[in-house]
Amino acid sequence: MDDFFIIVIVFLLLNIALGLVRLLRGPTVADRLLSTQLFGTAGMAILMVLAGYMEDLTLLNVVITFNVLSILLVICLVQVWKKKKGDTP
Amino acid sequence: MSVVIDILMAILLIYLALRCMLAPELSKTIFTFFAFGLTLALAWIRLEAVDVAIAEAAIASGFMGVLLLDSLRDFSYALSKNPKNLELPENFTIKESNKSLLLPRLALGIGFVIFLLISMEATWKTPEGGGLTAVSEELLPQSGVEHPVTAVLLNFRAYDTWLEIGVILMGLLAIFAAGGVKNYRKPSMTAVDPLLRQVILFFIPVLFLFGAFLLYFGKTGPGGAFQAAVLWGSIGILFHLGGWPIFAMIPRKLRQFLLTMGLGSFLILGFLLMAAGGAMFEYPPAYAGILILIAETLAAISIAVALTAIYVYLTK
Amino acid sequence: MSGSGLEKKERRYPMMIIEAITVILLVVGCFFFLAGTLGLLRFPDLFTRLHALTNADNLGLGFIAAGMALHFGSPWTAIKIFLIWLLTLLSSATSSYLIARFRREENNPKNGKEG
Numbered sequence: 001m002d003d004f005f006i007i008v009i010v011f012l013l014l015n016i017a018l019g020l021v022r023l024l025r026g027p028t029v030a031d032r033l034l035s036t037q038l039f040g041t042a043g044m045a046i047l048m049v050l051a052g053y054m055e056d057l058t059l060l061n062v063v064i065t066f067n068v069l070s071i072l073l074v075i076c077l078v079q080v081w082k083k084k085k086g087d088t089p
Numbered sequence: 090m091s092v093v094i095d096i097l098m099a100i101l102l103i104y105l106a107l108r109c110m111l112a113p114e115l116s117k118t119i120f121t122f123f124a125f126g127l128t129l130a131l132a133w134i135r136l137e138a139v140d141v142a143i144a145e146a147a148i149a150s151g152f153m154g155v156l157l158l159d160s161l162r163d164f165s166y167a168l169s170k171n172p173k174n175l176e177l178p179e180n181f182t183i184k185e186s187n188k189s190l191l192l193p194r195l196a197l198g199i200g201f202v203i204f205l206l207i208s209m210e211a212t213w214k215t216p217e218g219g220g221l222t223a224v225s226e227e228l229l230p231q232s233g234v235e236h237p238v239t240a241v242l243l244n245f246r247a248y249d250t251w252l253e254i255g256v257i258l259m260g261l262l263a264i265f266a267a268g269g270v271k272n273y274r275k276p277s278m279t280a281v282d283p284l285l286r287q288v289i290l291f292f293i294p295v296l297f298l299f300g301a302f303l304l305y306f307g308k309t310g311p312g313g314a315f316q317a318a319v320l321w322g323s324i325g326i327l328f329h330l331g332g333w334p335i336f337a338m339i340p341r342k343l344r345q346f347l348l349t350m351g352l353g354s355f356l357i358l359g360f361l362l363m364a365a366g367g368a369m370f371e372y373p374p375a376y377a378g379i380l381i382l383i384a385e386t387l388a389a390i391s392i393a394v395a396l397t398a399i400y401v402y403l404t405k
Numbered sequence: 406m407s408g409s410g411l412e413k414k415e416r417r418y419p420m421m422i423i424e425a426i427t428v429i430l431l432v433v434g435c436f437f438f439l440a441g442t443l444g445l446l447r448f449p450d451l452f453t454r455l456h457a458l459t460n461a462d463n464l465g466l467g468f469i470a471a472g473m474a475l476h477f478g479s480p481w482t483a484i485k486i487f488l489i490w491l492l493t494l495l496s497s498a499t500s501s502y503l504i505a506r507f508r509r510e511e512n513n514p515k516n517g518k519e520g
Binding site: 002003006009010013014016017020023024029032033035036039040043046047050053054056058059061062064065066068069070071072073075076077078079080081 | 090091093094097098101105108112116117120121123124127128130131134135137139142143146147150151154155158159161162281282285288289292295296299303306310311312316320323326327330331404
């Protein structure tokens with residue numbers, strides 16, 4: 001079972017590495033933010049599987065931390081960048 | 090088998106760090122930095138430092154993310170307004186002969202080799218006797234808490250923690266002193282999306298509850314004042330992003346009181362303990378738990394207000 | 406001897422089933438993560454990429470969370486993981502909406518100013 005967990009974690013890490021392509025290529029800030037969101041979700045999944053692998057339930061608290069703060073970036077982007085295009089001629 | 094995870098994480102970390110440093114655009118740098126922070130949190134978990142992982146997750150993806158996104162917006166705004174602002178002056182040249190670069194390169198190479206050797210030596214040889222782990226484990230029953238990290242931070246080395254709160258306050262003072270960096274007006278946030286408001290109103294109690302949980306859970310497991318403070322500070326940031334300027338609503342005196350409360354409570358506690366005949370921060374074991382919890386709560390509120398203030402003043 | 410061995414086998418039988426279900430759920434979750442990442446890479450514009458992202462957010466994390474909840478086996482942990490998943494559902498749905506709206510207003514700012 002532990003070996004299977006390791007395979008899942010490695011797969012998800014490779015997933016993150018693959019998603020980096022969009023982060024580096026993404027034409028606008030919103031695209032890059034999307035890949036960061038994907039990284040956050042994949043990181044949460046990795047942490048859950050790691051909690052099973054390392055048999056440490058306190059890791060779920062780290063998952064919740066990621067979870068509740070992941071929307072902060074989106075709200076910040078939407079509110080702060082709101083009228084950037086409208087302001088500049 | 091778990092070596093595979095560690096090696097993959099290490100490669101990813103170094104690659105992300107290099108990409109972050111060498112990226113040609115600011116936005117690339119910033120978003121690579123977010124990915125770097127996430128991978129770093131995972132790496133801390135693999136090192137079994139869950140406390141640091143929570144702090145890293147909260148600060149890198151929450152607080153720093155907001156600050157960096159805001160400054161990214163300012164840079165792109167300034168660049169689009171008059172692009173010459175941030176370009177190098179025309180008579181500025183970096184061209185130099187190759188010979189003068191030889192020495193720095195040599196120094197860099199030697200430094201890199203020394204760094205590699207030192208890090209290899211450090212990882213190869215684990216310290217004998219396990220450092221101070223045994224001592225702190227032995228004194229744990231007297232500290233009033235059950236988690237060794239919290240015991241070290243709030244009891245054995247409380248002096249350091251107290252000064253760290255002071256460092257945050259000093260940073261805030263520097264921001265106050267240099268205030269008004271921006272010379273254009275921020276777009277008014279009158280038309281806030283109703284859905285956005287509802288989400289903010291939903292997430293604020295969740296953040297508060299989870300922060301309080303982390304604060305109290307710090308007694309028995311990973312968590313504590315700093316992690317809770319970042320979560321509570323993001324409440325203030327969310328209020329501001331939603332168009333409620335809550336920091337400005339608090340009266341000035343109360344604001345100052347809240348900001349200095351964490352530092353002050355530690356100071357008063359230390360001097361009271363000294364007056365009672367002990368050393369500074371030498372808690373009597375019977376009351377250590379409750380004293381630590383009170384000091385931690387006050388410090389968490391104070392840091393949370395300070396973080397909100399940093400956000401508000403940097404984006405004013 | 407043989408009787409106790411049989412008993413042991415019978416007792417372990419449901420554990421085997423639970424492990425098998427965990428493996429299946431985790432594999433399905435990984436598949437959705439891969440689908441999300443590939444979609445993020447291959448889809449042509451932001452709105453389609455949003456679809457790929459929510460795929461990974463909702464289904465990928467959901468399946469992995471279900472698998473891990475089964476693996477831990479304690480009801481309180483299961484409730485905690487379920488709450489984590491619910492929060493993710495909420496935040497991912499809202500952030501998709503916010504990003505999509507942000508992009509639309511960015512493209513035609515007049516429309517955004519009126520609304």
